[in-house]
Amino acid sequence: MYDFSLIPEAIHAFLLSFLPNWAAVTVECVLIGVVLLLLYSVLALFYILYERKICAYFQCRLGPNRVGPWGLLQSVADMFKILIKELISLKYTDKFLFALAPYLVILASMLTFAVMPWGNGLQILDFNIGIFFLLAVSSIGVLGILLAGWSSNNKFTLIGAMRSGAQMVSYELSIGLSVLTMVAFAGTMSVTEIVHAQENAWFIFSAHVPAVIAFVIYMIAGTAETNRGPFDLPEAESELTAGYHTEYSGIHFGFFYLAEYLNLFVVSGVAALLFFGGWMPLHIPGWESFNHIMDYIPSVVWFLGKAFVLSFIIIWFKWTFPRLRIDQILTLEWKYLLPINLVNLVLMVLIIVYELHL
């Protein structure tokens, strides 16, 4: 496996050769920021097109195919359009909060990128509470949504924000608990260590039953967390026009739109990290030559591939199921997912204690 951490080290050494340490670090920070933003927007554009194409194929349609080859530039055109669209400022709104909300939402999803293991050594921050950090920052998003709904001074957005508050706070629990289950198994919160612990077998195989249960719950809760169908109540089109972002136009709306897709990536990326070994190739103990061949596929491809496949599943949910009602959504969480999750955690502990795992 190629260790990507060599590249930043080389850059660091190169910068140090003619700059003092503080300047080198500053330059690196700026570089990382630029790369992150670029990556962020490119990934979002890709995801938008990805979903539009997939949903088109589910619906026996073709999807965008006129702008650029195979419609590849469709979301780029959308981005140009949305960038220069008018930003409507409204009377009787809380202007500061109104403008702040989309940035909070985008910030939440962008911060999670900091601890994502993109490939072997390709990680911005690696610290011992990586997973904890990820959970913490991803829940800033709900604040942005609540603020957006509140500050717009519109009844639809208010109802949308209320719904999303109730929904996201509830499902945060499930996500937390299923992540906790896996953290208990891994014995660490460091992202790198979790990935390395899966060198011989991905957790979904090595921790078998509880891991599978945790994975299913994680996927359900993750879908709810990203406000996607069948849990897209906060922006239920047929009920609340556009939910909490009804009043947003131009790039502010663009931020919500991008954040939705980036959250999709984050959720599936974390699922890949916790259950499918992050960037770790598929290794089967004993099959040395097979493992060796797998190692030839770059780690970035492994990670992105897993994330895309998992997001495909979430997109599949959206285009298949009808939407739930608010009381049903909360019943599902509090009466089913949470108790199952708690039992699952106990099960996992038993498996760890009695060493029943592979």
Add this chain to the structure above:
Amino acid sequence: MPYDAWKDNEYIESLVKELKDNGTNVIVGSLDKLINWGRSNSIWPLTFATSCCGIEFVSLGAARYDMARFGWEVARSSPRQADFIMVAGTIVHRMAPVLRRLYDQLAEPKYVIACGACAVSGGPFKKSYHVVMGCDQIVPVDVYLPGCPPRPEAMIYSIMQLSRKIKVERFFGGVNRREKMQKEFLESHPIEGVNDVK
């Protein structure tokens, strides 16, 4: 899609010529081109339908005619996020202020397609006491699309013409013909309580 493939509308041809005659500088011109490329290829409709034409608009989104091919399938329910209104169906007196309000809620740049005979001129309900004889009495219209209801093919054609029109717009410098038209229209058609919000 090649520009020449839909070069069949005389009115727009003359408009293009008029704009090109003015001349423009290279940097601004190419920036304009980029912006117009983005705008013309990403026109999101507002989900707005009053009657029969709306059902044909649904057919337009369905698998057979699939407007997603052109990137028009992102129908937004909130006017703030949409680019054009397809006035699909009859506009009656009671609906008129609502349509105007929706138009004012759209974020710039905004366009209107009068879709179907009713929206163009009142159509079969010309004799009615409660029908607005053409939605151009309330909002400025960019493309008129006749038919009762127009077939989905015709709808595709009309949105392509709109896209064409956007392509020759001017973002920087020069007099933006459309904006001027729109301004004049809004000044001559004031609506209390709607216009003064802007």
Add this chain to the structure above:
Amino acid sequence: MADFQQTIAKLFPEATFEQADTLMVNIADAQWHSLAKQLKENPQLGFDYLITIVGMDWKESMGCVYYLQNKHNDVISVKVTTTDRENPMLHSVADLWAIAGIYEREVYDFFGIVFIGNPDMRRLFLSIDWKGFPLRKDYDENPDINPVPTDNERQSDFTYTYVETPDGKVEKKEVRVFEPEDFVVNIGPQHPATHGVLRFRTAVDGETIKKIDVYMGYIHRGVEKICEKDTYPQTLHFMDRLDYFSAHPYHHGLCMTIEEAAGIEVPRRAQVIRVIMDELSRIASHCLFMGTFCMDLGATTMLFYTLRVREQILDIMDRTCGARMTFNYECIGGVMQDIHADFVKDVHALLDVLPANIKEYNKVFTGNVIAKNRMEGVGVLTRENAINWSVTGPSGRASGWSCDVRKTHPYSIYSELEFDEVIHTEGDSMARFKVRLEEIEQSARIIAQLIDNIPDGDYCAKVPKVIKLPVGHWFRMVEGCRGVFGVYLESDGSTMPYRLKLVTPSLPAAAVVNHLTAGSKIADLITIGGSLDYIVPDMDR
């Protein structure tokens, strides 16, 4: 019929009787309410279903014609008139038939007849500031009197009602619709879930709905008035534009009424073609219903599967009628032109793919656990309430009310055909969905019986160039895709109708929304509204 006449004559000796196509009772306004009470509650009469209230302006007098039906499917009509043109007043029957409340508002809107005792006497279709009553014969249509409004519509939380004081005077009273502390959310007129431009003012308590006030008229086009200015063949094409999915059945209804009045015999071939077309449009309509209903619930993909079948039917129509939606195919005396050469083949192709498609719909949607949770037990409409609110068609049959006109008053060749009336008794959204799904199968069954047996002969009878109807009035009903479509036609002997009243099924369906949604969640409003399947231009006309 004679029994009813005797029973009524015994109770109300002053009443006079006319025998037209139904028994018509003439009664004075003072006795009308007690007659209505007898009509509904007397076990010998039992007229529990109010088909419609036709407002009339006979120039020297004004009044209403009430059409009623009992459980044995006997139809009776009652005429109540007033000669006062300045302040016409009649007594309301909104306390007996729930739907009368809305119908009386419609009459008030068009004729200015005030109903004493109706709890809500606002205008229904036209805005508060509209001057004049458009369906009166002396209405001034000068556009300067009612110009296109340039201002937002006035909004009021009040309605008013007219009550009779013990000493016989009539007082106007103001009533609150919404309390000042209600959180009122405005849904519509431009809203993806209202299926057009309907507007609900919804008072909510958190997610729970307290009350809904329905506003109609955002697509009121005054079809009934325009028809009075058109000759009979010209009136036909408006039927396409009311309920654009039931274009064929609606045409059928109006043609049938005119043919009956003019005494035109329709050739057998035309009858068969008409019935096939009716049933094809029923399949197309129900397909689109399923699609949009599922889309409202959030399952967008289903729409694309159901539209596939609809496109196939539209192709068949396109070839024969020359249009995808507004066909204007059925005409007085038969149909416009003969069927296309490939018609039979195309219909067979459709019938072949239909069962597989229905199976797929069940697999994708009906069996889905989320869909079940969203629909079962939501918006239960009991049989009594369905009749009380006149909710006909598939929605009425889902409540266990046998109201299919094809069975109750067989018209055209329906009496010769074998098909079942689909009836469910649950009355919830799921039942309404299922009834429509199963009706597709029944329609396919009807088409299968006819498609190979289209007789030879003329496709249209010989009809005079200028159609003049004798003086009189006629009322006929057909089964549209959404329920009973009735046509009341009154002729003064000229080439144009004196009054053409169209009874559409969507108006009761929208009127019942408030009754069904009280206490449920906002999301249920979408389910209920979707499952009632109203078409807004159909209710507004």
